Every structure is written in C-alpha cells, then in structure tokens.
Amino acid sequence: MKIIKYIIPFFLAVNCQLLTVNCFAQQIVKIEGQKYYLHYVEKGNTLYSISKKYDVAIGEIINTNPEVEGGLKVDQVLRIPFKKQDKKGRPDKQPQIEVRYISHVVKEKETLYALSKKYNVKVKDILDANPEAINGLKVGQTLKIPSLQSKDVDEAASKPATEDSLVIHHVRKGDTYFSISKKHNVSIDSIRLLNPNIGKLKEYQALRIPKQNTNWKPKPKPKPKPVLLDTTPLPIRKDTSKIKDTYQVALMLPFYLDMNDTIEVRKKLNEKTRIYYRSEIALQFYEGFLLAVDSLERQGLRIKLFIYDTQNDSATVANLLNGREMPNTDLFIGPLFKSNFEIVSAYAKKWAIPVVCPVPLSNKILLGNAHVSKVVASQAVQAECIAEFTTKNYPDSNTIVISSQAKKDKLLAKIFLRKRTELLFSKDSLINDTAKYVEFAKIYKDSIRPMLSLEKSNIIIIPSNDQAFVSDLLTKLNGFTKEYKIKVFGTEKWQNFDNIEVHYLHDLQVHLPCPSFINYSDEVVKSYLRKFKKRYSAEPGKYGILGFDVAYYYLKALQKNGLYFQKQLADIQVAEISNSFYFFKTGIESGYENGYVNIMKYENYELIKVN
Template sequence: MKKIIILLNLFIALFTISEFGMLAQEGIPQGTEKIIIDGQEYYLHKVRKSEGLYRISVSYGVSQKEILEVNPSAALGLKEGQLIKVPVIKGRNSTEEQLNTGQYIYHTVEKGQTAYYISKRYKVDLQDIYENNPGSNQQLLVGAMIKIPKKDVVKHDQSAIEEGYHLHKVAPKETLYAIARKYDVDIRDIIKHNKGLESGILTVGSYVRVPVKKADEETVVEPQLVDGSEDAIYIYHKIKSGETLYSISEKYNARSQDVIVANSSINADDLPLGYLVRIPKASIRQAKKQDPFKDAVLIDHKIRKRESLYDVEKTYGVPAELIEKVNTSSGIDLNDWRKGMIIKVPSKKWVEDYYESIRIVETDEAESGTEDAFAFEKQACDTYDYNISKPSIAVAVLLPFNVEATKAINYTLEEVDGDTIQVENEKRKLSNRSKVFVEFYQGTLLALDALKKEGVNVDLFVYDTAPDSNKVKQILNKPELRHADLIIGPAYSSNLKLVSDFSRVNNIPMVYPLSTSNSELENNPLLFQANAPDTLMIDIMAQKMIQQSMGKRLVMIRTESKDNAFEQKLSQLIRDKVYWESFKNGQVPDFVEYNFKQDDLVSMERMFANDKENAVIIPSMEEAQVNRIITTVKGAADKTKTPVTLWGLPEWMKYNTINPEDIHKLNGHIFSYYAVDYTDTINNERINTYRSWFGTEPMAISPFFQTASVNSNLSRYSLWGHDVTYYFVTALRNYGANFTHCIQHHQPHTIQSKLDFVRMANWGGFFNRGLYVVKFNPDYEVTIEEVE
C-alpha cells in the first residue's frame, strides 16, 4: 500500500455546529472499506452527490475538523466521487455497533465551554462525559467532538433545555415577540429571566433563556398574529383558560348574543383554548374602562439623598403627574418618599404614545394585546443629566484590609512601672496581607479626588472584610449597605457568593475587582468581573497574532515542556486559527511549528523565511524556557539578517531574566492588561498627585521585565484601584442607576487599564475584555496599542 506522508498537521476550527446542535449518526454507506495508512486506520469514503462535510461527519461520528486534519484539500470543497479518509476512532466509530446504535450525541466544543458546562446543557453526569471521552477531565479543545451518552435530551429547533429554561439561539431578523410567540410565553417573562434584554438590544447569535411552561399550563396555541388586533368589523380575542363567550362579552362590554352569533362555528359550551373569537364592534355598548397605566413601560429609579419628585421629573423628562399615576397603579405609595426607595418612571416613548392615544381616541386600548401595550425598545442612554440635582453616589468598598494584622506589627508590648502597655513603633509599616488592598484603596481615593474636581458627589463607605466570611455577613447586615449605588469587592472567591446574592436581591451593581475566577458570573446580571478570565483572553490574543501575521511566515516555537496544559491549549488554538483563516481565504498557510532544542541555532535559522517577514510565537509562560528561546531567536535573526516580530504573553512583563534589549531588537509585541502612557497630561497630573500624597511610585502592576513583589516600595495596585473606581462612578454619573444598559458606550479616561465590559450571556453578568499590545520597536521606542 502506498505510503502517504503528511508534512504538516492541518487543524481547522469549524464553528458551523451550534452550541446545542445534537448529532445523531445515520450510519455509513454499504460497502465502505477500511484502509491502514502509516499505521492509522481509516474508512475510505466515496463522496455522494450534494454531500458535504457536515453530513459525512454525522454519518461517521467524527467532527468536520477531524476529517479535515487528514484531508486538507477538502477545505476547498468536495466533488461527487471523490475519495476521502475518515479516521477510525476506538470507542466511537470503530465498529458497526458503535456507528449504528444511536446511543450517543456528538457535540462540537465551542469557545469557553467546559465539560461541566456541557454536562449541564445535556443533563448528564459529569463523570459520564469523562468516562466516554478520555482526557476531557484535563481540558477541552475548541472544535473537538466529544461523545455524550443519550438520556432525556429534548430537541426544540434552535433550543436546548437548561434547568427550567429553553435556551434559544437568536436568528437573524428574529424579534423578541417572535420568540415569545414560538414558546407561548409573555414577553415580560423572557425579559425577567434575561436582564441583559432590559437594554432593548437583542443580539443575533446570542442565547435567550425562555421559561419552560409547566405541563398543566400548556394549551393548544394558534398563531398569535392577530390576537388582540382588529379590523373594520371585529376585535379578535384569544380564548384563555376558564373563559366563556359570556365572560368575554362582559370583558368587552358587548352584547353576548351578538358575540355568540359571530362565532357560531364553535361550541359555546366547550371553547378550545387558544382559539380566536370575534367580537363585533357594533355590539360594544361602551368601552370598558381599564387602568391606562397598567401596561406602561417602566424604569426603576432609586431615590437619592435630597432628591425630590421634581428632580426625578427633570432627570427623565417625564411629567410628575404621570410618575405619580404609574406608581399608584404599581401599588407604590409616594407619600413614603425616602432615600433608597425604588419608584417607577414611565419611559419617554411610552409617555409620548400615551398622550397620542388620548388625542386620537378616548376609548381605552389596553385590550389590544400584550404586544401592542408592551414596547421592547432600546433604552436611551442620553436622557440622564446628573447635573440637574447632583445626588451623592454611594460607593461601598469591601476588602480585607486586615487592620488587626497591621496593628500587630506596629505596636510592641513593654513593661512600664509594672504595667504592660502597647507602644507604637517609630516607623509605621503595612502588613504584607494588607498591602495590596491598601494600595487599591489609595487608588480609589485618587479617583475620588478627580471626581470631586469634576463636580461629582460621592459618599464612600469602607469595610474591612478580614478575617473571614462571618465578618462579611455582619457587614451585609448593616442598613446603610442596602442603599449603596455600587459595591466594590469582595477580594476572595470564598466571600463572592455572599456578596453576589446581596447584590442581586437588593438590585445593587457590584465589581469583583481582583480575582480571575468567578463562579457567580452566570447567576448575577449585576456582577462585573474586572480581571479578565484566561479562557477568554487567550482566544483574543491568538486571533490578534494570526490577523497581524497574515502574509508573513508564522513560526510557533514549542518549549521542551511537553505536558504543560496551558501551552498545549494555546498551541492548538493557534493551529486552528492559522488554518481556518488561510483556508477560508483559499490560501495555503506559511506556518512552521518547531520543537525547541537547547543550542540548536542551525535548526532555528532554517525555520525563518528569507523573502518575507517572520512572526515568531512562543506559547509559553515558563520563564526559564522563554528566556532560552528568546536568546536563540535573537542569535538566529542576527545571523540570517531576516526581519522578525516576536509575540509574547502578559506574564513575560514580570520576567527579570529577559533582556529588554533583545525584545527591542526582535520588534517585540507583548500583550498586557496594563500599560501607562506617560506622555498623557491627565495621567501625569494624577500620578504626580499620588506621589505627593503617598511618597511612592504607582506602577502598572510592575515595570517592564521586572517583578515588583509585595515587599517592594512600588505601589502595584493603586492605579488599578483608580481605574476601577473612576470607571464605575463615572458610569453612574453619566447614565444613572440603569448604567448597566449603557455600559457599551462608556469610555472614560483610565490611567493603566482598558476597561471594556460585555455580558457573558443575556441572563449573566459582565466581564472585562480590555487588552493592550505593548510594542518594543528596534529604535528603542515603546508604543501602546489597544486590542479592538
């Protein structure tokens, strides 16, 4: 048998299968034979008419990516009669029994998904996924297909069931009303379970949680296209549980006999649920009066200190008279006016529609149906004016300052006249356990100084959460905390659920400022994670490196650490993106992967192209390995005289062993979450203020290629504290209590961090995807570029 040698491993990340797409194997064509090439067993498949990769992958129980790895040319299209190899994978498709039992669902892993996440989606035990997919307990690679044992999985077009919800993927041109009709639920119920939709924005490709109706509530539903609408003769009404033609007549104040005659085709004693009945307009004696404010589109507003009804009227541009009426309709007594109270304010568009309806017709139109009365509209982000009343913004900071630990190292016990007393040390110092959080707090004070100069009033409440969760519970029971506009904290994940639950129940936005792990992000739509999760950021970094390297030779240099999970994951991601970007443009990638060997300068030189620029990626965060590779790359570039751009990871900025001159010579492009532009006037003004206040230097976590330890004299977290505080207080100033709906527009001045928050899902919280590329040019200049 002819030996086939594949010089490059081709990996293509195909994202054509939706997150919840369920693949059922249909079996292989009769007569399909197996072959062995270089020790690997394959099915030899003959492409049939109109057959594509997706259908073949379903039939054989493999992913499209796995087929393309061994058939690179298939990425450019398939032809009828073409022979392609399909890998035989033990435990999945190696026997006819495995191919035809239909006992499994095959799921293609997408960005950010974990084995736990997938087990929840398909309602299977996590251990079942581990047992059927060796290695899945360590990591899942984007584009890989995993085997899920079938249980009670419900198929519902573009949805899947998740703990009482349909998960519906929004299609192009699909509206929220269409989704509500599809599942026969009220649009308000969808918004209630997807706080992100309160902004009025429904994004194509995003997922929406739709509450699953209980079996005893389900009805036979006709399309609701005309429910509640009317023509020249009739008003149309959808029959609900318990209704009769008589009760419907009463509802519309119509003559019952006329309604019965108009619907003679149905059995008046057994009305079918969901059926549309006709109410003759001529039979309506007088329109039944309804509460016109019942279905008003309302905005929640938290009353601030010294704020009056007149202030609210000016803030929203809505008459005080209507504010009073909608609150009365909602059961809210404005006579109980107090700071922190939540009142209802009708949207400006609804007010305009209300007055227009009065002008056109005096009869109430509330019976025209939910879709006519409820407006799913994009929230305005330019109506709030802080300067009208300049209310104080209440900010609560919950961090483990560990005051007792600092006291302990600043006082000594001495015997004086037979008594033991505490004597303060001459030179005060901070406990190492306190230093990070005190620095963050100093940055908060710096931000408040800038805000004060801008005319913003802030009430700051600072709480020491040390030593444990019991202290956090005590703080959360303080009455003033319920009236906070913003919570910054906690620092540790052990306290996160406590504070997150408090935030959600009391409708207070919170910022999780330091940790990268977050178990509550999916549960709290008011939670902001300031430190970006690694799983998201490596995807953004890989995409940036590939895009910037198009037209160049891309050389990925692997370290000698074969078992490093992070390096393996990032390397796989880079391979996927290289071949995907190339093949979708009909190009063959110029990509070389090299396993580094110490002192192998000759092999390194051969990796570089002489006729084009070379982009070098080292997907590692091991300092010793990275330093050795950089030194060798520098030697090879000098000897071959070839232009090189070296891409590096954020952790590299902390490596003392890296020679900054080498980074400049190699035109280093290093990713960083932090970067300070010292040519910026505002930055210099605020940094100088900090220096004068605290007598130390604030840095972007650490200087370039240096480690700033907790024992250093540098202030590592003060600028981070400034940026987080300034970002969120200015959001409250610019957009008010509903700033979460407008966060995509918020771009205030920050000193060291690009804060760019997006929702993780329509029902979940926000994470920060802000990132820089710091460019070390060969002429020894340093420039900073934001990653878009």
C-alpha cells in the same frame, strides 16, 4: 463589623449528491445502531421550533448535533432522535410528566458542574437522577439529564437560522477529515478550527469549510444618521427612576485591620509605624479610589461609600453581607480574592446588583452571572488581540506558532489560531492561511531553521508562561537574527522573567500584550501623579493607579446611565491613567469582560505602545 462611611452557505457546494436534501425531513436513518429523523434546516427555523415539531428537548438536539452550539445555519442537516409515531404522523404523546430526560454519554474531562451549565440544570438534579455519579464520573458512562421545557425560551433557542458565509459540507458514509480536506483543497487543521465542537465524524454532520460561499451576501451596513451635536441627548435609560440622586457603593478590600492593630500594640518606643505587608495593595487601591471620588463629587456625583475589610476570610465576607444596608447597595467593587469574590457575586446575582472584579481572576467568575464585570483582560483575550494585531499588520508574513506541551500553552495557541482563521475568512477576498504550528518538548536549533523564511518576515508566536521553555527558545531564536527577519510575540508574564538576556528582547523585536500602560508624558497622568503625591506624600503604585481608574470609570457610568449602566458600558468615555476599557458580554447569561489590550514592543531598552 468594620465599616468606613463616606458620602458622595455555496449551498452544500452545489453537490449533486445532495440535491435530494429536501426530502430529509421525511427520512429516517440508522446511525451507529440508533434511529434518527433527518431535518433540513430552512430559513426561519429555530432550535425551539424544531424541538416543538419533533417533540424533542432542545438540549437533546444540541447534544446530538454539537455543531449547532454556534447557531443554526441554513442547509444544515440535523439528526433528531427518533420517536415512535402515531397514525397522524406525529410522535406518540407520552403521559404528561413534569420532567423528561436526555441521555448523555460522559466524555473525557467532563464534570457534573460543566454538564449542569451545558443543560441548564442543577448538579443536585443530575445526582438525583444518577445516584451512582456521587462517586465521580467515568468516561463512557451514560447519564440521565433532567430536561424541563421552559415556557420562556432563551435567546439562543429562539434565534432564527442564518445563511453561512462559508461552504457547508455534510459528512457522508466513509468520509474522513483527510478526504474532506482533499475534496475542498483545504488543510485538516483549518477544518478542525472552524468546527471546535465536532470530534469523531458522524454521518450527516454539517462541517463548515474555510471557503467562501459564493451565494452568501453580507448584510449592507446601515447608513449613519446625521448627528446634530446640540440636540443629541445623552444615552440614558428610559426608566429614569433608575437615575438616583445618591448611589450606595460598597468597596470590599483585604485591609487586615486586625493585623495592623496587633503590629501597633507590639511597636517599641520610638519605633516607626509599620503597615502589615499584605495590606499595602488594598491601601493603595483605596487611596486612588478616594481621589476619583473627590474628582467626581466636584462634577455633581453623590455617593454613599461603605468601605469593608474582608480580611481575605470567607466567613468574614459572609457576615458582612448580613448587614442591613447591603440590599440597598447599587454597586460592589471587589473583593480581590476568588473565594471571597464568589460569595459576593452570588449575593449580587440574587439582588441584581452590579459587581466589579478589579484584578486578574479566572473567567469562571463570569459564568452564569450577568451582573459581574471583569476589569483585566484574560490571557485568552490577550491571545485574540495578538491574532488581530499580527493578521492586520503582517498579512503576508511567515507566521509560526510554537508551543510547549503544557495544556495551558496549547490552549492559548489554539485560541490564537482559531481567532486568526476567523479573521482571515471574514474578509471579502480569501487569504490562504499558511501559519505553521509546532509543539516542542525539547528545543533544537536544527528543528527551527526549516520553518523560517529568508524572503518574508517571520512572525513567531510563543503563547507560553513557562520561563525555562521561553528562555531556551529565545536563546535558540536569537542565533538566527543575523540571517532572518524575526519578530516574536509572547505573553504578559514575560515582563516578570528574570533570566532572559535583555538584548534578546530587542534583537528579536519582542512584543507583549499588556492590559495596562502608563504614558508618563501624558498631561492627565502627570496631573494625577502630582495630586496623589500632594495628598499622600508618596508615589502611587500600580494599585493606586488601578483604584483611580476603576472608581472613575464605574462611578462615572453610574452618574451617566444610572443603575442600568452595565448594558451601556461601551458608551462611557473617560480619561484613564493606565487602564483603558472596552467591555463585551461573554455569554447570554454571563458577565462582561474588558477586551482592551495594549500591544507593547521592546525598543531602545524600554516598552513602547504600538497599537
């Protein structure tokens, strides 16, 4: 083991057809051959209280009414699976057994893992109840999902129903998306965007309509309390025992020390020392990390730093975690590769230790582990930031979203449009969303012109990482720049495309989201560059700067708030070199993601920050 040790809702739009809605709680209906109770959601109802009233598992209510995943809303009508009632009007009590089952019909693209997360059960338990599923799931297959009613009700199940700021439409027999859109004078796409969990319409489903509920009143914002600068204490945890004199930190990076040893042994006489090329990222990160440690040590922080060589090998990582010092670790930073990180994050979850992912990895690493935080904003977050920037800065523009037919590109487009709709309908005065969405398999110039406006600025969103698609589209768009005002928004990966004419990027005023940005004219940046060069006789690369920012931010958080620092990440204000931090929790039981994104624009043949 190689270790380096270092000390330091219009209530239902007032629809007269629904004035009898209060009797729903006593009504039993048959929908598609199955009987249901109709439950009218009232103020104060929770998923837990409804499940207890009808003796139906919470997961079964959610499965039957997917629209409640976003939270219960007053005036929703829920379909509760029918159970035979006894003379007292209550569902017959079945013999008390430890496990009850929910029936789930498999949908396209669903996996055992996704179902285990949805119903909060183990994959093994699903397979035990459905041994035929061992060979894979089939669309239309009915599964029995084990359902244990826990004594400890989670936060989502105990959250009371709230008034919806938008109009609620209850689906009636014969309703279609088209008829509903015509009735409320809104687009079908806007209805679908506000109701992402509803596919095929079923009677009594509650749809959110992009029209403001005139009876809804936003909660008044609390008046800020006067702050006395000299007497306001720093925000620290009440349990001061979690503030330690010395913190133990584990930095896990792929140094590939064995490969470097081999290179050294094989080196010829008078040959310069070479470093294994795959070691360079880890070494740069490590060098920046140590500079941050030195700076914080001078500010009174004491840490016991352990450096581990993961070698990008899962067996090596698992072996490292067997070290006697590991359970005493207060913070893990790394590893950098997904397979290695998953091993460490599972260990960190078991021992309730914060673990940091400093590089771009899939957001799956955040699912079900509240101890993980991810430094680099995902492309989904970047798409939402583009939606926020364009909605705020170009509210009256002609917005066009152009996607290729690739699944990932269409998903990013959907995320952008959903966020844009959310932003528009959260405002006091409603704005009619006129954004156009189009998918191209092959791009023709004549198919673009009809979408453009001569009177307004044309904001074109291209959420694609397909270099050939982007290059072809920008070439076509550039032919319109003399007639139309065009601004294009792309993805971070465009910076690496080498087949796009540079003048296209400027003529089309291309904007890109970038998680990191270095302002070389900033004095803090200049100072860091001088210190790095003085110590290592080299300029810091991208990872040398990332290592400093990550170390300084997280170690400062430890110093200020102790072992509970993750719940107070937003309180940490430091002078970063390149990476700014604005963390948000991605789910009740999931981890934290950095939501800070720079919006950069090509101007005078360089990228400048515009947000």
